[in-house]
Amino acid sequence: RIMRPDDANIAGNVHGGTILKMIEEAGAIISTRHCNSQAGEPCVAALARVERTDFLSPMCIGEVANVSAEITYTSRHSVEVQVNVMSENILTGAKKVTNKATLWYVPLSLKNVNKVLEVPPIQYARKEQEDEGKKRYEEQKLDRLETKQRNGDVIFPIINPEPHTVGYSQSSLIHLVGPSDCTLLGFVHGGVTMKLMDEVAGIVAARHCKTNIVTASVDAINFHEKIKKGSVITISGRMTFTSNKSMEIEVFVDADPFVDESRGRYRAVSAFFTYVSLSKEGKPLPIPQLLTETEDEKRRFEEGKGRYLQTKAKRQAQMQQAAQH
Amino acid sequence: RIMRPDDANIAGNVHGGTILKMIEEAGAIISTRHCNSQAGEPCVAALARVERTDFLSPMCIGEVANVSAEITYTSRHSVEVQVNVMSENILTGAKKVTNKATLWYVPLSLKNVNKVLEVPPIQYARKEQEDEGKKRYEEQKLDRLETKQRNGDVIFPIINPEPHTVGYSQSSLIHLVGPSDCTLLGFVHGGVTMKLMDEVAGIVAARHCKTNIVTASVDAINFHEKIKKGSVITISGRMTFTSNKSMEIEVFVDADPFVDESRGRYRAVSAFFTYVSLSKEGKPLPIPQLLTETEDEKRRFEEGKGRYLQTKAKRQAQMQQAAQH
């Protein structure tokens, strides 16, 4: 669809969150269609996980986003979907790859939302495709267990913080979940949640460096807990790490189903977003270093540095591999 | 209401689809109100058909759209509504007629969506008004039967198409039907469908001529099939004909109610949109000729030429009639 002014920041760059939302909608459509392709209980595919996503080139207002999705692996209870986003300037005809994303969906019964249904198997062109898919499936399963354990942190407001400290840029946003945010099952679309997370992360990034910022990448996000219509969600973000040219922001989503007597507030999602700062000519600008004060902040900075170096090493390995072929 | 940036293209012209959506909302309100004006089963009026609509002058961001609707004929089971749209520049006070549209609605019971209720008859000021209305009613009834027959076509993607061929500009868009797209009965508003159709047609037109394009007219649209909440709709458009100053685009809407076991994908609506290309000063620009390759494309081009010449002849006849009075 055509990118509109409301999809973009003041500099005309489309928000990463808008793109994530489009990706998730495409993934939800193709996997729901697949899971309903055989006679049996009707179901809706719910987002369980999004793999790490890089934003390769910015998209602008007036461009057309071409989103294509393909099912690349099925396990007994889950579907892996690959989504590609291309930006197309329809006046010049120029096309660029914006994103490639991998999402995992689980089919939930329309009649009983707590029942996970079986997924019809897909046919693979080659045996290796199935084996590689199985490997990705096992890897993400492990990773999901890990994040489940570190989900306990809370962000407190800081009075009169110094510039460039963690407390200075941390931000939060509250949203009441309405009907247009939800699937047929009455739960929030994963894409809606990711769009709000990107909005908060973007505010944190802009507060820190006070320039035009854009989403560079999003780490893998796991959706452990559904969020019900009528809930209030609090999305909080804090900066964890800065390199010379990038900022890492941790975002938490807490849900409060306050009209539901049976449970209290809970952590629904958390993720790391990486932002870069761009000059008017679209060149990356240097980032002011994050000032860490407490032990926890220093520890998180080191952990962020670890993730940053690991990603950098992975990218270099891929480039070498690509050069050899 | 006031036209906002999101209602318009980059050149500031409000999308024809936004105007069609406002027209349909006005029509749905007045006809639902009329059909509920007598004691009896409560109902919602569903759009059955929109007559050919010309966009007489463009509307811009910041202008106020004045929409007025009037019931002009009632048959036993349908209501004819005339809707007029005026654009008003509230700073200068200047007003211009943007559109005149004729819509047909059918009252469906709130309790049983497959039951068509009876329409309370309206009073006519003069007997001729009733007779003319009856004539329009019979004409559209015939026309609806015709379109029902030619609804079988499908658009396939083309690899590496040449510029200005049909395959070069053809486009499609997928949309998941959410609650805010639907009426109280859980079916998509006709106006929502028309807005999406105009969006796809506009992308086809811009891809073909790579300039600022605006909707000039929409041929009669028949809504044979309802689209249910939770369906996925695919809207596809391809260019069928170009004259020196206009492009005709055929748009199909296919619905896939994939959580509903009882039926597969079906063609819900199809229509022809005509676009013109405007210079920065708002003057019409010449259109690159459409290159037809297959027999089907050549046939559709000739059919489009027939519609173009027929419309031109009709307009000239009207102008002569007007000059004689």
Add this chain to the structure above:
Amino acid sequence: RIMRPDDANIAGNVHGGTILKMIEEAGAIISTRHCNSQAGEPCVAALARVERTDFLSPMCIGEVANVSAEITYTSRHSVEVQVNVMSENILTGAKKVTNKATLWYVPLSLKNVNKVLEVPPIQYARKEQEDEGKKRYEEQKLDRLETKQRNGDVIFPIINPEPHTVGYSQSSLIHLVGPSDCTLLGFVHGGVTMKLMDEVAGIVAARHCKTNIVTASVDAINFHEKIKKGSVITISGRMTFTSNKSMEIEVFVDADPFVDESRGRYRAVSAFFTYVSLSKEGKPLPIPQLLTETEDEKRRFEEGKGRYLQTKAKRQAQMQQAAQH
């Protein structure tokens, strides 16, 4: 959240209605959460009244709106909420107070919408806080009875009105209430209604003075009647009074639940909005005087003058009090 192009007028000033909608959403969240904080019947807090609200400084596109809410008083069946809105330019870090608003909510049972539940009492830091709250509670109760009595007026269209008369600028807007306008109970959010009221009042103001106008204040609004999903609401506005630098506009909201057989059209809300006209440099411009023609218009002008002088006197008293401290 970040202010987007669609939240603002052409001059880049965020609509007062957008701010009122954010305020109401914050109030609804905090009071619903409070009323559900004790075990008992789950409920949704419905807006009963908004006290007079002044817009102290304009907010612009790209700024972040910080909304904070606090419960300041509870009676047996109602909650008073104070909401503060700050605008923050995240590039410069500059913050300004935009609004302070006081809202009253009433908890309605999720199971039976006509049942008003009891409100858990809050703890006060000092006894005087409770006494002052009780005074405010009694005052608003009286005021609500008063407005209930004057709710009978209707606005008729005028043919060919003279510039600067009441008929010249009066406007109305029709809206079909969809699911995204409604709370969990299926009734329109108070904030949605206020946003539409501000939109109509803004059109009246712009038609009268044909310049860039902004909301300066909103008088207390009482929500006597709920509006159900599927209703059609007509929002009408007419100018009642002009001073040298301000315009007062009266706005009515009429609801027509036309699929509900049991009741006809009724007056749901009414309120007075005050607008000022701003030059390109943001300075207030003189307002053309409203030309009153009928006896009713002259009476309303005098009443508006009374409200204007009363507000002016109150503000001067507050400033003197502030100067003495």
